[in-house]
Amino acid sequence: MTEQLTLFEKIWRAHTVTARDDGQTLLWIDRHLCHEGSFHAFEKLAMSGRKVRRPDLTFSIADHYVPTRNREVGPDEPEIATMIRLLDEHSRTNGIRQFGLGDPEQGIVHVVGPELGLTQPGIMLVCGDSHTSTHGAFGALAFGIGASEVSHVLATQTLWQKRPRTMRITVDGQLGPHVTAKDLILSVIARIGADGAAGHVIEYAGEAIRGLSMEARMTVCNMSIEAGGRAGMIAPDDTTISWLKGRRYMPKGDDWEAAVAFWRGLKTDEGAVFDREVRLHADEIAPTVTWGTSPEHALPVTAAVPDPSGEANEGRRTTFEKAVDYMGLTPGAPLDGLRVDRVFIGSCTNARIEDLRAAAAILKDRSTKVPTMIVPGSTMVKRQAEQEGLDRIFTGAGAEWLESGCSMCAATNGDMVPPGERCASTTNRNFRGRQGPGSRTHLMSPAMAAAAAVTGTITDVRKLAEG
Amino acid sequence: MDPFGTLAATVVPLRLANVDTDQLQPGRFLRKPRSDGYDNYLFHDLRRNEDGSMREDFPLNQPQYQSAEILVADRNFGGGSSREGAVYALADAGFRCVIAASFGDIFRSNCAKNGVLPVELPIEAIERIWEMAEADPSAPLTVDLATQTVRLANDPETFGFEIDPFVKECLMEGKDDIDLTLAHSETLSTFERSYGQDFPWLTPTG
Numbered sequence: 001m002t003e004q005l006t007l008f009e010k011i012w013r014a015h016t017v018t019a020r021d022d023g024q025t026l027l028w029i030d031r032h033l034c035h036e037g038s039f040h041a042f043e044k045l046a047m048s049g050r051k052v053r054r055p056d057l058t059f060s061i062a063d064h065y066v067p068t069r070n071r072e073v074g075p076d077e078p079e080i081a082t083m084i085r086l087l088d089e090h091s092r093t094n095g096i097r098q099f100g101l102g103d104p105e106q107g108i109v110h111v112v113g114p115e116l117g118l119t120q121p122g123i124m125l126v127c128g129d130s131h132t133s134t135h136g137a138f139g140a141l142a143f144g145i146g147a148s149e150v151s152h153v154l155a156t157q158t159l160w161q162k163r164p165r166t167m168r169i170t171v172d173g174q175l176g177p178h179v180t181a182k183d184l185i186l187s188v189i190a191r192i193g194a195d196g197a198a199g200h201v202i203e204y205a206g207e208a209i210r211g212l213s214m215e216a217r218m219t220v221c222n223m224s225i226e227a228g229g230r231a232g233m234i235a236p237d238d239t240t241i242s243w244l245k246g247r248r249y250m251p252k253g254d255d256w257e258a259a260v261a262f263w264r265g266l267k268t269d270e271g272a273v274f275d276r277e278v279r280l281h282a283d284e285i286a287p288t289v290t291w292g293t294s295p296e297h298a299l300p301v302t303a304a305v306p307d308p309s310g311e312a313n314e315g316r317r318t319t320f321e322k323a324v325d326y327m328g329l330t331p332g333a334p335l336d337g338l339r340v341d342r343v344f345i346g347s348c349t350n351a352r353i354e355d356l357r358a359a360a361a362i363l364k365d366r367s368t369k370v371p372t373m374i375v376p377g378s379t380m381v382k383r384q385a386e387q388e389g390l391d392r393i394f395t396g397a398g399a400e401w402l403e404s405g406c407s408m409c410a411a412t413n414g415d416m417v418p419p420g421e422r423c424a425s426t427t428n429r430n431f432r433g434r435q436g437p438g439s440r441t442h443l444m445s446p447a448m449a450a451a452a453a454v455t456g457t458i459t460d461v462r463k464l465a466e467g
Numbered sequence: 468m469d470p471f472g473t474l475a476a477t478v479v480p481l482r483l484a485n486v487d488t489d490q491l492q493p494g495r496f497l498r499k500p501r502s503d504g505y506d507n508y509l510f511h512d513l514r515r516n517e518d519g520s521m522r523e524d525f526p527l528n529q530p531q532y533q534s535a536e537i538l539v540a541d542r543n544f545g546g547g548s549s550r551e552g553a554v555y556a557l558a559d560a561g562f563r564c565v566i567a568a569s570f571g572d573i574f575r576s577n578c579a580k581n582g583v584l585p586v587e588l589p590i591e592a593i594e595r596i597w598e599m600a601e602a603d604p605s606a607p608l609t610v611d612l613a614t615q616t617v618r619l620a621n622d623p624e625t626f627g628f629e630i631d632p633f634v635k636e637c638l639m640e641g642k643d644d645i646d647l648t649l650a651h652s653e654t655l656s657t658f659e660r661s662y663g664q665d666f667p668w669l670t671p672t673g
C-alpha cells in the first residue's frame with residue numbers, strides 16, 4: 001500500500017535537502033520575498049562577507065514604509081526615506097529584482113507575490129514577515145521568518161526547520177449572505193485561541209473553503225498566524241489554476257502543462273492523518289468583529305462586550321479587564337451601535353479587488369460619517385478598481401482613495417490612528433497600539449467596515465445590505 | 468554570539484498573557500539601526516503613561532527588578548509579527564532567557580538566533596516563579612541548558628523543559644547556523660541541480 005500523505009508532507013519531502021537525526025531539516029526555498037524591513041538581514045549578510053546564492057529567486061517589494069497620500073517621501077521623514085533607499089541599494093548591489101516605490105507593480109508583498117505569479121502551488125516560500133502565511137492559499141508552504149533566517153536564506157537558499165505538527169480545520173456547509181472569509185477566520189481564531197495552532201501548519205478544508213474565491217482564501221490563510229499557526233494552506237484546485245493562468249511569472253507553454261499536471265496531485269491523500277482536527281459548520285458563523293486587544297477576542301456583531309467579572313479563570317479575567325479598559329468599553333454593551341472615530345480599509349488581509357468591490361457595494365449612493373481611508377493592496381489592484389469605477393464610488397461617499405502600501409495597518413509609514421480613537425479596520429491585528437500609540441482597533445470584513453463608515457458605528461452589515 | 472551554559476540570575480515577573488511583538492517593540496521603531504541599541508524600545512508603550520512618564524506599576528520599571536536577566540510571562544509570549552527587533556530589544560536590555568507558558572513560533576526561533584534562551588514551562592511552575600520573584604526579588608533562578616532544568620532558589624523541586632536539540636547545540640556553542648549549512652555544501656549543490664531539472668518552471672523567467 002502506498003503511504004498516505006498530507007499536502008504539507010508532500011511539499012516538505014520534496015524540499016528536503018538533508019535531515020538530521022533530531023528531525024531538523026534543511027529545506028530548499030523556491031521563492032524569497034523581501035521588503036524594507038529586510039535591511040537588518042542584508043546588513044548581517046554584508047558583515048559576514050557572504051553573497052546572495054540565488055538572486056534570481058529573491059524579489060523585493062517596497063510596502064511597509066511607502067507613503068500613501070502620494071509617491072514622494074517628504075523631507076520631514078528622513079528615516080522613511082532611508083528605509084526605501086536601503087531596499088533599493090541592497091536589491092541593486094545583490095542583483096535582486098525590485099518592485100519599488102513608483103513601480104506599476106508595487107504593492108503589499110503578500111498581494112503582489114500572487115498577482116505576479118511568484119506564488120505557485122507546491123512551492124516553499126518565505127519572507128521576513130509573519131503574514132507570509134497568505135501565500136498558502138495557493139497550496140504553497142509559506143511562512144514568515146526573522147531577520148537571521150532571512151540572511152540564512154539569502155546566503156544559502158535554504159532554511160533549517162523542525163518539522164511542525166499538522167492541523168486540519170474543516171468548515172462544512174456554506175457561508176450565509178454577507179458572511180465572508182474574514183468572519184470565518186475570526187470565528188476560527190476565537191474558537192481555538194491566538195496560540196491555538198502554535199507549532200502547527202494548518203490545512204483548511206471542507207465545502208465552505210472549496211467555495212471561496214482565491215481572494216477569500218488568501219484572507220483565511222493570511223490570518224493563520226493570528227491563531228499562532230506556522231502556516232496555513234489550501235489544496236490547489238480549478239479555482240487556483242484559473243486564477244494563476246497567464247500571470248507574469250507563471251510557467252508558459254509545455255512548462256505550464258507540466259506544472260498543472262503536477263499541481264493536480266497536490267492534495268492530502270484520503271486517510272492521511274493530522275495531528276489535530278478542528279471542525280466547524282458555516283452556519284455557526286455570523287458577521288464577526290473583535291472587541292478586545294487580541295484577534296481571539298472576536299464575537300458575532302450581534303453579541304455584547306463581555307463582562308470580565310463573569311470570567312471564572314483569574315488570568316482570563318485580568319486579561320479581559322485590561323482589554324475592556326484599554327478599548328474604552330462598557331461590559332454588557334451591544335457591539336452593534338458602538339461609535340467609531342474612523343475607518344481603515346486596507347492591508348494584506350483585505351485590500352484585494354474583491355474586498356474593494358464588497359466595500360463599494362455598501363458605499364454606493366451612501367456617504368461616510370467618519371473619516372475613511374481606502375488603501376488598495378497593490379498598484380495593480382488600484383488600477384483595476386479605477387477601471388471598474390470603484391474609486392468614484394469611494395470618493396463620492398467622501399472616503400479617501402489612496403496609493404498602495406501597508407499604511408495604517410501597522411502605522412510603520414506614519415499613517416496612524418490618533419491616541420484613544422476607535423477604528424473599524426479590515427486589517428489583521430487589534431493589538432494595543434498596533435495602529436499607533438493608544439489606538440483602538442476593531443477587526444472586521446470590508447463590507448462591515450464600509451457599513452461602519454456609513455453609520456459611524458459598528459453595524460451588522462446585513463441590516464444595511466438588506467434594507 | 469556568546470555560548471549559553473548555566474544562567475543563575477534574578478527574575479522579572481510579568482503576569483501578562485498574549486504579550487505580542489508590537490508590545491515588545493512597537494512598529495514605529497522598526498526603522499531604527501541596531502547600532503543605536505534597542506533596549507530603549509523594549510515595551511516602550513506598555514511601560515509608559517500617556518504623558519510619556521514611566522508607569523510605576525510596570526515590573527520592568529521597578530527598582531527591585533533592574534538587574535533581572537530572566538523574564539517570566541504567561542501564555543502566547545511573542546506572538547504576532549516576525550520582527551527580530553523584539554528579541555534585539557530584550558537582548559540589548561540584558562535578558563538572556565525568557566520563560567513563558569507558550570511562545571509565538573517565529574519569536575521563539577528569533578530568540579535562539581540571538582543567544583536568548585526561550586523556555587516553555589507549565590503555568591503552575593510559572594506561578595511559583597512569579598511568587599518567588601515577588602516575595603524576594605533578589606532570589607535567583609538557575610536555568611541550566613545542558614540538563615534542561617530550571618531551579619528556584621527557595622524550592623526543592625526542579626522543572627525540566629524541552630528544547631530542540633539543534634537549537635540547544637547552536638545556543639550552547641554560540642554557533643552561526645550558516646556555517647553549519649555550508650558544511651552540507653555538496654549535498655546542497657547536488658539537490659539544487661536535480662531539483663532544477665525536475666521543476667524547470669520554477670526558475671523565474673518573465
Ligand code: SF4
Nearest residue numbers: 131347348406409410
Ligand atoms: S499590510 Fe499590515 S500585516 Fe500586511 S504586511 Fe503590511 S504591515 Fe504587515
